[in-house]
Amino acid sequence: MKIIVCIKQVPDTEAQIKINSDGSGIVAEGIKWVLNPYDEFAVEEAIRVKERLKEGEVTVITLGSQQAKEALRACLAMGADKAVHLADEAFTGADSGATALILSLAIKNMEYDIILCGKQAVDGDMAQVGSSLAEFLDMPFVSNITKLEISADKKSAKVQRETEGASEIIESTLPAVFSAQKGLNEPRYASLMGIMQAKKKEIKEIKAQDLGIEKETVKQMSKMHLLKFSPPTQRPPGRMIQGEPRDTAIELVKLLHEEAKVI
Amino acid sequence: MADLGLQNKVVVGELALRKSGKASFATTSFKEAYEMDFNLNEDQLMIQEMVHKFAEKELAPRAAHYDKTMEFPWENVKKLAGLNLMGITVPPEYGGAGLDSLSYCIAIEEISRACASTGVITAVQNSLAEFPLYKFGNEDHKKKYLPLLASGEKIGAYALTEPNSGSDAAGMETTAVAHEDHYILNGVKTFITNSIAAEIFLLYATVNKSLGHKGICCFIIEKNFPGFKVGKKEEMMGVRASGTCQLILENCRVPKENILGAEGDGFKIAMTTLDVGRMGIAAQAVGIAQACMDQSIKYAKERKQFNQPISSFQLVQAMLVEMAVKIDAARLLLYRAAKLRDEGAKFVKESSMAKWFSSETAMECAIKAVQIHGGYGYTTEYPVERLMRDAKVTQIYEGTSEIQKLVIARNLLG
Ligand SMILES: Cc1cc2nc3c(=O)[nH]c(=O)nc-3n(C[C@H](O)[C@H](O)[C@H](O)COP(=O)(O)OP(=O)(O)OC[C@H]3O[C@@H](n4cnc5c(N)ncnc54)[C@H](O)[C@@H]3O)c2cc1C
Ligand SMILES: Cc1cc2nc3c(=O)[nH]c(=O)nc-3n(C[C@H](O)[C@H](O)[C@H](O)COP(=O)(O)OP(=O)(O)OC[C@H]3O[C@@H](n4cnc5c(N)ncnc54)[C@H](O)[C@@H]3O)c2cc1C
Numbered sequence: 010m011k012i013i014v015c016i017k018q019v020p021d022t023e024a025q026i027k028i029n030s031d032g033s034g035i036v037a038e039g040i041k042w043v044l045n046p047y048d049e050f051a052v053e054e055a056i057r058v059k060e061r062l063k064e065g066e067v068t069v070i071t072l073g074s075q076q077a078k079e080a081l082r083a084c085l086a087m088g089a090d091k092a093v094h095l096a097d098e099a100f101t102g103a104d105s106g107a108t109a110l111i112l113s114l115a116i117k118n119m120e121y122d123i124i125l126c127g128k129q130a131v132d133g134d135m136a137q138v139g140s141s142l143a144e145f146l147d148m149p150f151v152s153n154i155t156k157l158e159i160s161a162d163k164k165s166a167k168v169q170r171e172t173e174g175a176s177e178i179i180e181s182t183l184p185a186v187f188s189a190q191k192g193l194n195e196p197r198y199a200s201l202m203g204i205m206q207a208k209k210k211e212i213k214e215i216k217a218q219d220l221g222i223e224k225e226t227v228k229q230m231s232k233m234h235l236l237k238f239s240p241p242t243q244r245p246p247g248r249m250i251q252g253e254p255r256d257t258a259i260e261l262v263k264l265l266h267e268e269a270k271v272i
Numbered sequence: 273m274a275d276l277g278l279q280n281k282v283v284v285g286e287l288a289l290r291k292s293g294k295a296s297f298a299t300t301s302f303k304e305a306y307e308m309d310f311n312l313n314e315d316q317l318m319i320q321e322m323v324h325k326f327a328e329k330e331l332a333p334r335a336a337h338y339d340k341t342m343e344f345p346w347e348n349v350k351k352l353a354g355l356n357l358m359g360i361t362v363p364p365e366y367g368g369a370g371l372d373s374l375s376y377c378i379a380i381e382e383i384s385r386a387c388a389s390t391g392v393i394t395a396v397q398n399s400l401a402e403f404p405l406y407k408f409g410n411e412d413h414k415k416k417y418l419p420l421l422a423s424g425e426k427i428g429a430y431a432l433t434e435p436n437s438g439s440d441a442a443g444m445e446t447t448a449v450a451h452e453d454h455y456i457l458n459g460v461k462t463f464i465t466n467s468i469a470a471e472i473f474l475l476y477a478t479v480n481k482s483l484g485h486k487g488i489c490c491f492i493i494e495k496n497f498p499g500f501k502v503g504k505k506e507e508m509m510g511v512r513a514s515g516t517c518q519l520i521l522e523n524c525r526v527p528k529e530n531i532l533g534a535e536g537d538g539f540k541i542a543m544t545t546l547d548v549g550r551m552g553i554a555a556q557a558v559g560i561a562q563a564c565m566d567q568s569i570k571y572a573k574e575r576k577q578f579n580q581p582i583s584s585f586q587l588v589q590a591m592l593v594e595m596a597v598k599i600d601a602a603r604l605l606l607y608r609a610a611k612l613r614d615e616g617a618k619f620v621k622e623s624s625m626a627k628w629f630s631s632e633t634a635m636e637c638a639i640k641a642v643q644i645h646g647g648y649g650y651t652t653e654y655p656v657e658r659l660m661r662d663a664k665v666t667q668i669y670e671g672t673s674e675i676q677k678l679v680i681a682r683n684l685l686g
Contacts, residue, residue, distance in 0.1 A: 082314075082318070083318070086318060086322075198322055198325065198326045198355055199318070199322050199355075200354065200355045200356045200369075201319065201355060201356035201357065201360060201369035201371060201375075202356050202364075202369055204315055204318045204319060204322065205315065205369060205370070205371070207318075208314075208315070
C-alpha cells in the first residue's frame with residue numbers, strides 16, 4: 010500500500026499575525042512555523058494504515074520554500090518513509106489551483122493507492138488543494154474524514170465523515186484522495202529515535218523544470234491573484250452594564266434579544 | 273492565494289541562543305578562554321520542540337495532581353519511555369537513543385518546566401543509573417541491565433546517601449562483607465529518588481571503613497535480592513512524586529558478579545556519576561526557573577491593580593528582568609558544560625558552576641514569581657507555590673550549593 014500525504018508548513022496557530030506595510034504579505038519576524046495541524050492527522054493516519062497492514066510506504070510531499078523542509082523532516086521523524094520537496098522560486102505565487110496542479114504533475118510520476126491531505130491549511134483556509142488535486146488526477150475525493158478503513162483486498166476504502174446530525178459512511182474505490190478532519194486520530198509525538206532516523210531518510214527535491222514547468226506557466230496556471238492583505242476589522246470593545254443586579258439582568262436580556270438577536 | 277510559506281524564511285524560536293553566533297568566555301586566565309558555538313543543531317532543535325510540546329500537553333496538566341497525591345507518575349514515565357526519553361544518551365546497541373549531553377539537558381529542562389518531579393525521575397534514570405552502568409559496567413552488566421533501563425521497562429535508582437552520611441559521602445556506614453560467591457550488605461540508605469518504583473539500584477557500601485573512600489564499592493542490586501527492602505517514603509516539601517524512600521539492607525545477598533568496577537572503585541564511580549548528574553539537576557533548575565518566568569509574565573499582564581496591569585509597574589518589570597537575565601546566564605553555563613563534555617573536554621568545574629548558579633537562580637525566580645502573584649501566589653490555585661517548593665531541592669541534592677562551591681574552589685586553586 011503506497012500512501013502519499015500532501016503537507017504544508019504554516020505559521021503556528023498561536024503566532025500573532027501582522028500584515029506588512031504594503032499589504033503584500035505577513036511579517037515573518039517572530040513567527041514560528043509548524044506542520045499544518047490537519048496535515049498532522051493525515052500523516053498520522055498514513056503511518057497507522059501502514060502499521061495496521063504491516064506493509065506499505067508513506068511518502069510526504071510539499072510545495073514550499075526551503076524552510077518547509079523542516080515540516081517534511083517533522084513528518085519523517087513521526088515515521089513517514091520518504092519525502093518529496095517541490096522547491097523552486099518559479100512556484101512562488103501559485104494559487105490553490107496551481108498548487109494542486111503542480112502537485113498532481115509530481116504525483117503522476119509516483120506510485121500511490123491513497124492520497125491524504127489535511128482538510129485545509131490553517132493559514133489561508135482555502136480548503137481547495139485536496140479537491141482540486143483529485144480533479145487533476147481524475148480520482149474520487151472525500152473531504153473531512155474522521156475514520157479510514159482499508160478493505161481486505163485493498164481495492165477500496167470505507168471512510169466516515171461527520172455531518173450535521175449524522176455520520177456518513179462512504180465506500181470508495183482506490184486510489185482516492187481523502188482530506189483529514191480533527192477526530193481522525195491523535196497524532197503521535199516524534200520519538201528521539203524517530204528524530205535521529207529522519208536524518209537518514211531521503212528528501213527528494215523537484216524543480217519546476219523537472220515537471221516541464223516554467224515561471225510564466227505558473228502565472229498562467231494561477232487563475233486567482235492575491236491583491237492585498239488587510240487587517241480584520243477591530244472587534245468592538247465589550248460593553249459593561251452597570252447597576253443593580255435586577256436592572257442589569259433585565260437590560261442584558263433586552264440587549265441579547267433586540268441587539269445581538271441571539272435569544 | 274499566495275503561499276505564505278514561500279515568502280518567509282526566518283524562524284525565531286523561543287530560544288534567543290539559536291540565532292546568535294559564536295562567543296567566547298574568559299574565566300580566570302587567558303588560557304582558559306572558551307570558544308563556544310551557541311547554535312543548537314537541527315536534531316537538538318527538533319528534540320527541544322518535541323519535548324516542549326509533549327511536556328506542555330501531557331505532563332503539565334497533571335503536575336499539581338502528582339504533587340498533591342505524591343503518587344509516582346507511572347503514566348508520565350510510560351509516555352516518556354515511548355519517546356525514548358528514559359534512555360537518551362545510552363547507545364542504540366543497548367536500547368537507548370544515543371544522543372549527546374546537550375540533547376539530554378534540553379530534554380530534562382523541558383520536562384522539568386512542566387513537572388519537576390518527572391524531571392528528576394528522568395534525570396536519575398538517565399544519568400545516575402544508566403550512565404555509570406554504561407561507563408563502568410562490564411559487557412554482561414550492560415547487556416543485562418541497560419536495555420531494561422533505557423527502554424523504561426524498569427526504573428533505576430542511585431543509593432549513596434545515608435542517615436549519617438550526606439555531603440560526606442565517604443563517611444558511609446553501610447558495610448559489604450565478601451562471603452563465598454556473594455557479598456553480604458548491611459545498612460540503611462536514605463532519600464533515594466525513584467526507589468518506590470525502582471527495580472535496579474546502584475548502591476554503595478564499604479568493605480573496610482578504615483580505608484575511607486578507598487574501601488567503597490558500587491553494587492548493582494535487584495529489588496528482589498534477599499535481605500533488600502524499600503522502607504518508608506519521605507514526606508517532602510517538593511518533588512513530591514519522585515518516590516523518594518529509605519532502603520534497608522539486612523544481610524542482603526549480592527552475587528559477586530554484581531559489583532560495578534573493582535573493589536574500592538565505588539567512590540570514584542559515585543563522584544564521576546555526580547559530575548555528570550549535576551548537569552541534569554542544573555537542567556531541572558533551569559526548567560523550573562523558566563516556568564516561574566512564564567507564569568509571572570502571564571500573570572503580570574492579566575492582573576490589574578491601580579487600573580493597570582501590574583506588568584506596567586517598573587518594580588514588577590525589574591523582577592521579571594532579573595529573572596530573564598539570570599535564566600539566560602544559567603542556561604548558557606549549562607549548555608557550555610554539556611558542550612564541553614560532548615567534545616570530550618574537562619567539564620567538572622563547569623558542571624558545578626552550572627549546577628550552583630542554576631539552582632540559586634531557580635530559587636530566586638521562584639521567590640519572585642510568588643511575589644509577583646501576590647496573595648494568590650501563596651495559594652495552591654496557582655502553580656508558583658509548587659515551583660518554589662520544587663526549586664528548593666535543586667540547591668540540596670547531588671551536592672548542596674556549598675559543596676558545589678568547594679568543587680569549584682578546588683578547581684580554581686588546584
Ligand atoms: C528530594 C531528595 C532526593 C534525593 N535523592 C537522592 C538519591 O537519589 N540518591 C542519594 O544518594 N541521595 C539523594 N539525596 C540526598 C542528597 O544528595 C543529600 O541530601 C545531600 O547530599 C546533602 O546531604 P545531607 O542531607 O546529609 O546534608 P548535610 O551533608 O548534613 O549538610 C547539611 C548542611 O551543611 C552543609 N555542609 C556540609 N558539609 C559542608 C562543608 N564541608 N562545608 C560547608 N558546608 C557544608 C551543607 O551544604 C548543608 O547546608 C536526595 C535528597 C533529597 C532532599
Ligand atoms: C496568608 C494571607 C493572609 C491574608 N490575610 C488578610 C486579611 O486578614 N485581611 C485582608 O484584608 N487581606 C489579607 N490578605 C491579603 C493581602 O493583604 C494581599 O494579598 C496583599 O495586600 C497583596 O495584594 P494582592 O494579593 O491582591 O496582590 P497584588 O496587589 O495584585 O500585587 C501583585 C504584585 O504586584 C505588585 N504591585 C502591585 N501594585 C504595585 C505598584 N503600584 N507598584 C509596584 N508593584 C505593585 C505587588 O507588590 C505584588 O508583587 C492576606 C493574604 C495572605 C496571602
